[in-house]
Amino acid sequence: MRLWRNNGDRVLVVGIFQSLGIGRAVLKNLHRARFRRVAAIHASAKRRPRIEEYGVSAIGGAAAASVVALAIGAFIFWQRGILTDYRPGVLTLLLAAFALAGALSGWILIRSLHQHVDEAWLARCASTILPDETVVMAEVEASETARVLEILRDVEAEAPVTFAFHSPPPFSAESTTRRLREERPSIQRLSENATHLASSTVVSRDAQPRGQSFLRRLREVESALEWANASLTMSAEMHHAFTLSAEWLLDNAYLIREQVTDLRRSLPQKYYGELPLIANGPKAGLPRVYHVASEIVLESGGALEPEIIRKFLVAFQAIAPLDIGELWALPLMLRLQLLECLRALAIQVEQQQSQSEEADFWANRLTTAVRHSSTQLLRMMEQLVERHPEPTAHFASELMARLYDEEAALPLVSGWLERSLRAPLLEVMQQEHRRQAVQQTALADVINSCRLLAQITWPEFFQSISWAESELAADPAGVYARLDFETGDRCRSAVEEIARWSKRSEQEIIDQALALALAAEGEVGRHVGYYLIDAGRPALER
Structure with missing residues (x-):
């Protein structure tokens, strides 16, 4: 259940008591513990629900301020000796004006200073209370949930039923990430999809960047993950049943937090401007390697393996070779994609x-209503239908599981759910169980893939799939293949640098360097590195 206003990271904690006296005592204890947004709702058998809050009410404050203002007005008139200067009717109007101004000031002052549970939420809770119940509630920061629960449950005579409702997320819950494939890809299908992607993707150095930067994407991912973790932690404190997911x-x-922190350190803001951008289609303006990483993650169903990544890249580069910088950026893009899936x-x-x-909440309300009367059960059903005009399959499955033994409530609820979902409940529940199993598998695969990416030796992997590496290895002097990684990396960086400022492709730079090496007569000049990081570079840059 959600709060119906945006209070940031706030939680409404509710305890349902059968005794008015105990409920009032708990409300008093909450106020003593300096919780200010607290209230109690009591419903007697015959009277309407009554709301109690600690502190001065707005009406009480207005009345008190009205009396004070009236006394001040009378004192002013008496002090100036003008009480006898006005006729009784006029004097009454003047004093009434003082009283009205005081009442208005008192009402505004109390309303502005007094913290209270949202009135709309109070009204909704009042609509689900049953006769002879007292509902005590506190609206607090999520970090204070445990303290409130301790106070609510610290009652020897009666153990209350407790619930906690989280505020809506401070971001859009809609995801732009495509769903992961449920089945594992075959090598043939993987290669075909990579080939199709390479053929249909056109890049341009003149394309304008579109969409959010990588760091902004990462901040949004981090915000959502932290919010979900806080909400689930609160549920754990409430001792609610958990799914495996x-x-x-x-x-x-902890692992997810480490991934986010490490990725933030590794993602420079300038990445977006340096990587080749897609020039056509719905992905225009996005870095090509980001799109490639997205397809690898989606095609693998989130279950990454070095061989899957390798096969996809080999097939892709057979049509459209990736730049050196794109290949080095790939691990970061894969991790970002995994976090977006997470x-x-x-x-x-x-x-x-x-x-x-x-x-849980509605099952409690319905089963408790059954013990009161059929009238209360029907009233509670009306509230349920009003709150959930379009119930989800998950909500339906969970509610039915909790009402399985309730013969009085079950027919009403099952009939309503089948009409709303337009399908037999057994079929709905079976599909929901299958969907949860798929979700659990996807979540486990994505988390395990995060671990896997941290274990891959990327320099070696890069050399195994880099077209530039294989091209440079054709060095006429045969020296490049024997270079250590650092020196080879200097050569590759030189290719990137020259291509960037000369507006030529990396393929053209490597081809020209090899051509110069082949045409050279001396042994030194036959080494391709001579033209990339040594004295022969001016000849390559011309």
Whole structure:
């Protein structure tokens, strides 16, 4: 269940008591603990629900201020000796004006200073309360949830039923990330998709960057992951049942945080401007390597393996070779894509956890209503239908699981759900279980892929799939193939640098360097590195 206003990272913690006295005592304890947004709602058997809050009410403040203002007005008139100067009717109007001004000032002052639970939320809670119940609630920061729960549960005579409802996320929960493939790709299909992608993607150095920078994307991913983790942690404090996906997220929170931190350090802002950009289609303006990484992750279903990455790149580069900088950027792009997939999965998991807790709440309300009367059950069903005009399959499955033994409520709920979902409930629940299994597999694969990427020796991997490396290895002097990694990297960096400022392709630079080496007569001049990082470079730059 969600709060219906945006309060940032705030939580509404609710305890349902059967005793008015205990509820009032708990409310008093919350106020003593300096929680200010607290309230209690009590419903007697015959009267409408009554809301109680600590502190001076707005009406009480207005009345007190009105009396004070009236006294001040009378004192001023008496002090100046003008009480007898006006007729009683006029004097009454003047004093009434003082009283009205005081009442208005008092009302505004109390309303501005007094912190209280949102009125709309109070009204919604009041609509789900049952006779002889007292609902105590506190709206607090997420970090204070445990303290509130401790106070609510610190009652010897009666153990309350407790719920906690998180505020809406401070970002859009809609994901732009495409869904991962559920089946593992064959090598043939992987190669075909890579070839098609290479053939349909055109790059241009004149294309204008579009969309968010990598660092901004990463900040949004981090915000969503931290929010989901905080929400699930709160659910753990409430002792709610968890899905395996939720457990995976909480157990691997440290790994995810490390991935985000490491990626932030490794992603320079200038990356967006230096990488070749796509010139056509819906991805125009995005770095090509970012799109390539996205396709690798999606095609693999999030289950990356070195061989999958290698096969895809080999097939892609057979049509459109990637620049040296793109290949070096690939590990970062893969990690960013995995984190974006994690963001989408984490939001799904959190939403499902919220729906499970929502189902807990409504199952409690319905089963308690059954013990009161059929009238209360029908009233609670009306509230449920009003709150959930379009129930999700997950909510339906969770609610049915909790009402399995409730003979009175089950027919009403199952009939409503089947009408709303337009499908037999058994079929809906089976599909939901399959979807959860797929989600658990995807989440495990993505997290394991994050670990795998950290274990790959990327310099060696780069040399195995770099077209530039194989081209430079054709060095007429045969020296390049024997160079250590650092010297070879200097040669590759020189290719990038010359291509960047000369507006030529890296392929052209390497071809020209090899041509110069082949045409040279001396042994030194036959080494391609002579034209990249030595005295022969001016000849290459001409």
